[in-house]
Amino acid sequence: xxxxxxxxxxDDQKEFYSDxxxxxxxxxxxxxxxxxxxxxxxxxxxxQCILRDQDLFxxxxxxxxxxxxxxxxxxxxxxxxxxxxxxSSDTNAIQNYRKDPKMQGIYFAxxxxxxxxxDALLKRLLDKMIxxxxxxxxxxxxxxxxxxxxxxxxxxxxxxxxxxxxxxKHNVIYKKxxxxxxxxNDGRNNSLREFFKVEFTKGDLACDEFALQIQPFSxxxxxxxxxxxxxxxxLKVLALIYSAVYGKDDIYHKINSYIDLLSKRNKLAHITxxxxxxxxxxxxxxxxxxxxxxxxxxxxxxxxxxxxxxxxFKEIK
Numbered sequence: 001x002x003x004x005x006x007x008x009x010x011d012d013q014k015e016f017y018s019d020x021x022x023x024x025x026x027x028x029x030x031x032x033x034x035x036x037x038x039x040x041x042x043x044x045x046x047x048q049c050i051l052r053d054q055d056l057f058x059x060x061x062x063x064x065x066x067x068x069x070x071x072x073x074x075x076x077x078x079x080x081x082x083x084x085x086x087x088s089s090d091t092n093a094i095q096n097y098r099k100d101p102k103m104q105g106i107y108f109a110x111x112x113x114x115x116x117x118x119d120a121l122l123k124r125l126l127d128k129m130i131x132x133x134x135x136x137x138x139x140x141x142x143x144x145x146x147x148x149x150x151x152x153x154x155x156x157x158x159x160x161x162x163x164x165x166x167x168x169k170h171n172v173i174y175k176k177x178x179x180x181x182x183x184x185n186d187g188r189n190n191s192l193r194e195f196f197k198v199e200f201t202k203g204d205l206a207c208d209e210f211a212l213q214i215q216p217f218s219x220x221x222x223x224x225x226x227x228x229x230x231x232x233x234x235l236k237v238l239a240l241i242y243s244a245v246y247g248k249d250d251i252y253h254k255i256n257s258y259i260d261l262l263s264k265r266n267k268l269a270h271i272t273x274x275x276x277x278x279x280x281x282x283x284x285x286x287x288x289x290x291x292x293x294x295x296x297x298x299x300x301x302x303x304x305x306x307x308x309x310x311x312x313f314k315e316i317k
Contacts, residue, residue, distance in 0.1 A: 002145050003303055005129070006053055008038040010046065010072050011060040020058065020122070027123065031130045032303025046072060051080050056125060060111075061088035061097070070097065073106060083125055087111045087118050134299045136280045140268045146306045147265045150258070151231050153313045154238050155223040161241045161316065162219045169244050174216060176240050180233065191227040231262050242316065254312045261305055267292040 005028050009017045017039040028035040040046050042063075057076060061069035073084060086103070088094050089111040097103050107125065109117040132138055165173060178196060185192055193199055197215055219241075223234045239255050246252065271282045271292070284290035 002142050003032070003307060004034045004036060005055050006036050006038070007056045007058065008040060008049060008054050009058045010040045010069070011058075012041050012063045013060070014039060014041065016060065023119070024122070024126070027126050032300045032307065033130075034307055043068075043071070046075070051076060051082070054080075054082055055129070056083045056085065058085045058087065058122070061086065061090060061093055067093065070103065073103065077105075081105065083107065085109060085118070085121055085125060133303075134296050136268070136273055136294055139294060139299050139302060143261075143265050143268055143302060143306070146310075147231065147261065150306070150309060150313065151234065153310070154231075154234050154258075157313060157316050158223045158234065158238050158241060159220045161238070161245055164245050165241060166244075170216065173240060173244055177222070177237055180236055180240070181228065184233065189228065191225070195222070195225060195228055232259065235259065235262075251312060251315060254309075257305075258309055261302075261309065264292065264302065268294075 007024050009020060011017060017037070021037040021039075024037055025035050038049070040049060057072070059069045059072050061067055063069070069086060069088070073086060076082060076084065084105075085107045086094075086097065087109040091110050091112075094108050094110050097106075098108050107121055109121045111118055133142065162173070178198070181192060181196070196217065219237070223229060223237060229237075235255065235258050239252060242255060243252055267282050271284050274281050274283060278296070280294040282292040282294065
């Protein structure tokens, strides 16, 4: 998921990792990102690292009495252009490496508690990433990617949870699902008739009459069939199944909050965008008075909502 930010600290002194891990987590969690901070103490540990998964390296120059940090930088730069914060308490060494053409594109900081240069540079790098993610293009990409992943989770949970529904409740679930799809039918979707083996028309045929014709169907095929379903319907199917297993508890009500995220996803995807000051306005083409304003606060709320929903769906067992 694109809201996970991976930081790796390479330092032979684990105290540095212990000091900076909570600082990094606090900054990113507050801004609506999940974060994973890894620690590497040696070249042997580094060889196990998957570079393409990293977003930021913090690398110390000194390993014992030797300059080893630049070796890690060289290995990273051979294949990937990842942000690197290179630090040392050796002021002269840092100044010399700043001039080295092989160390271009690296952020240098003197490790000095009084100047706080490492802290200031780290915050600047994280702020740069956060500001970039607040742009409409980035937020659109984040929301699209994350909603797609959440949709996959919802489909999997529908299939997994249905196995826990008592057999004598299966027909009740089938009937409620049939009602859901009947209400959404526009009278033109032949795929509904083919899937449910029931004649779907736009008339006033009562759901009870539909239920008389009902046949068991595969939940897995239902939630995967893009010709009849969508994110909203799959969510409602999950809510129906969940309530049959656990009732309408707090998680049930939280599941339904996903509908608001889907609405915002659709606005970001389908309506026109214009800039007004520091904000971006998405204006409905058919009714310009209907707008969705993307502020920094709204971007933060979107990210936190996505992470909250991810945790909620993970809780469903």
